[in-house]
Amino acid sequence: MAQALRIALAGLGTVGTGVINLLAENGALIARRAGRPIEIVAVSARDRQKDRGVDLSPYAWVDDMTELAGRDDVDVVVELVGGADGPALALARRSLSAGKALVTANKAMIAHHGMELAGLAEGAGAPLRFEAAVAGGIPVIKGLAEGAAANRIEAVHGILNGTCNYILTEMEATGRDFAEVLKDAQDLGYAEADPAFDIEGVDAAHKLAILASIGFGTQLAFDAVEITGITRIRAADIAQAAALGYVIRLIGVADCANGSSGTQRLFQRVAPCLVPRGHALAAVTGPTNAVVAKGNFSGPLLFEGAGAGDGPTASAVVADLVDIARSNVAPPLSLPVASLEAAIPADSGERVNRAYIRFVVADRPGVLAEIAAAMRDAGVSIESLIQQGRPEEGGEVLVAMVTHEGPESAVSRALDLLQGSPSLAEEPLVMRLIG
Ligand code: NAP
Numbered sequence: 108m109a110q111a112l113r114i115a116l117a118g119l120g121t122v123g124t125g126v127i128n129l130l131a132e133n134g135a136l137i138a139r140r141a142g143r144p145i146e147i148v149a150v151s152a153r154d155r156q157k158d159r160g161v162d163l164s165p166y167a168w169v170d171d172m173t174e175l176a177g178r179d180d181v182d183v184v185v186e187l188v189g190g191a192d193g194p195a196l197a198l199a200r201r202s203l204s205a206g207k208a209l210v211t212a213n214k215a216m217i218a219h220h221g222m223e224l225a226g227l228a229e230g231a232g233a234p235l236r237f238e239a240a241v242a243g244g245i246p247v248i249k250g251l252a253e254g255a256a257a258n259r260i261e262a263v264h265g266i267l268n269g270t271c272n273y274i275l276t277e278m279e280a281t282g283r284d285f286a287e288v289l290k291d292a293q294d295l296g297y298a299e300a301d302p303a304f305d306i307e308g309v310d311a312a313h314k315l316a317i318l319a320s321i322g323f324g325t326q327l328a329f330d331a332v333e334i335t336g337i338t339r340i341r342a343a344d345i346a347q348a349a350a351l352g353y354v355i356r357l358i359g360v361a362d363c364a365n366g367s368s369g370t371q372r373l374f375q376r377v378a379p380c381l382v383p384r385g386h387a388l389a390a391v392t393g394p395t396n397a398v399v400a401k402g403n404f405s406g407p408l409l410f411e412g413a414g415a416g417d418g419p420t421a422s423a424v425v426a427d428l429v430d431i432a433r434s435n436v437a438p439p440l441s442l443p444v445a446s447l448e449a450a451i452p453a454d455s456g457e458r459v460n461r462a463y464i465r466f467v468v469a470d471r472p473g474v475l476a477e478i479a480a481a482m483r484d485a486g487v488s489i490e491s492l493i494q495q496g497r498p499e500e501g502g503e504v505l506v507a508m509v510t511h512e513g514p515e516s517a518v519s520r521a522l523d524l525l526q527g528s529p530s531l532a533e534e535p536l537v538m539r540l541i542g
């Protein structure tokens with residue numbers, strides 16, 4: 108058998124230990140598939156003394172992870188530390204600049220610095236792979252870049268964050284409290300080191316920006332993603348959605364079309380949405396992710412599977428290593444960096460859809476009339492409206508409405524008209540209906 112592919116692991120947390128366990132259990136099978144064994148030679152993390160439940164004695168321990176990039180006995184550096192900048196980025200830059208292959212699960216780093224890192228990889232002729240960065244164990248990057256390579260991808264949408272999906276579906280199924288379910292997701296290894304990235308929608312936005320670039324052949328544009336997280340969703344919203352026949356899911360949506368000037372218009376949004384109960388995405392529960400990509404010849408392609416956790420994420424990391432061992436290496440963002448098109452962000456106001464709008468209002472006469480007048484003046488047509496029973500006289504009540512289909516700009520105009528109204532106890536929450 109050919110010489111082993113020698114790897115160094117930076118980061119020995121959920122994913123790093125997952126990779127050690129996977130290679131220990133499936134090593135022989137992987138060696139047959141890859142045509143050569145994959146061997147860990149060196150490891151690095153913050154705390155050498157920590158018990159990680161795996162035997163690290165066969166590997167060299169390195170305190171400063173950036174030194175892994177300079178080791179002659181390492182063919183591939185595997186970065187499983189996290190963080191867009193800091194030591195992870197320093198390691199990535201140093202590895203690629205030295206012509207050493209890099210595999211990473213770090214979507215924050217790729218979303219922010221992917222163009223630069225892809226350029227470094229190209230310049231040095233070094234492979235850069237990040238299958239685990241998007242949708243955990245689902246081979247969606249490979250699916251888009253290779254399986255759907257014959258298509259123009261017109262749109263991508265899906266559930267891209269396991270933590271949020273776990274929280275929303277647990278709250279829906281059990282009525283448990285947001286904070287309690289988030290704690291579970293952290294204990295199960297789904298959440299980011301700082302879970303604000305998950306619940307504020309940023310992690311899903313990192314993944315969406317990567318998918319959009321690979322699918323559409325456009326430059327990575329994370330800063331252009333519109334982001335709304337799930338922190339403002341109340342149990343009452345889940346109940347209202349259920350009464351209307353919907354469930355709530357955090358959905359990433361991206362599409363790309365030629366504008367009148369011939370320039371590509373790129374739309375990217377992550378936001379909680381109402382999904383009809385019979386829709387494929389409504390059946391996606393727990394930490395599962397699902398991505399639908401629409402190819403112009405393939406039609407819609409559905410990718411579904413575990414979006415987070417040690418085993419599924421390790422599976423994606425090692426799949427990248429197998430590709431490198433086989434010398435099956437394509438450009439990191441599926442096209443050479445110089446051929447990625449610069450796209451202009453599309454105007455979301457022109458998008459047409461139905462919206463769920465939830466108000467928390469003062470319980471006094473005239474409030475509903477004020478909201479209805481703002482809708483009328485902005486040209487928003489109301490399909491249904493529910494006011495929850497008053498908890499106590501003079502207190503706050505929840506008013507939820509669903510609009511008929513119309514441009515998003517009209518809903519924004521209506522909410523602008525209500526801005527600052529003493530009738531509103533908090534900023535209205537808007538969620539789009541999909542399907
Ligand atoms: P984690 O459990 O928090 O592990 C992070 C590891 O990095 C730890 O071993 C930690 O060392 C080490 N580390 C952190 N900061 C360091 C520093 N400044 N210097 C040296 N070592 C440092 O994280 P994880 O869940 O495995 O995630 C790792 C990466 O995979 C992240 O980019 C994450 O976004 C991505 N990812 C995670 C999942 C998932 O389901 N967890 C799925 C897909 C992608 P100590 O252990 O010594 O503290």
Ligand code: HSE
Pocket residue numbers: 240242243267268269270271297298299305310414415416
């Ligand atoms: N925190 C991420 C999630 C891990 O919950 O989806 C997988 O990328």
